[in-house]
Amino acid sequence: MNSLYQNPREARLLFGRGLQAGIDWKEQKKLLAKTEKKIREEIRKKEGVEETREEAAAQKKRKKATDFGKLAKQIENETAKFAKYLGIDVVSIVGGQSIEEQCIRIGRGCDVLIAIPGHLLDFLERRYLVLNQCHYEILDESDRMIDMGFEPQGSSCRYIRCNAFK
Secondary structure, three states: OOOOOOOHHHOOOOOOOOOOOOOOHHHHHHHHHHHHHHHHHHHHHHHOOOOOHHHHHHHHHHHHHHHHHHHHHHHHHHHHHHHHHHOOOEEEEOOOOOHHHHHHHHHOOOOEEEEOHHHHHHHHHOOOOOHHHOOEEEEOOHHHHHHOOOHHHHHHHHHOOOOOOO
């Protein structure tokens, strides 16, 4: 017997194209199934593929929600490039960041507020924000939110009164 393999069932399974002669085929199938399952799990983790349809749908919605925040942060960064020379403070309200940090930035005062309609309404309902503290409000991605079925949140932002415009 080969010194590498104390048990004939420990032989390499994936050598060659088919089942190996001299080894119990049931054991080979069991090990192949385990190996295949491990490989599929690694691929799922690497590619972000979920096991069930519901999880996959939830993952897509999460991804779309994070896209909103990325665009709002990008708008904030681009606006801040020229705003620093004008002495204008720019703040964005996005998901995925701590609410406390955003409240601190808003509390310092802001001239331009960039927000997604849902997060803006959340901050207003919790009374973290009063819109007369801001001079300009930019609602980001309202059209995409309406397409995704968030029309009530987007349309209710039309009726928010701003009385501190300069």
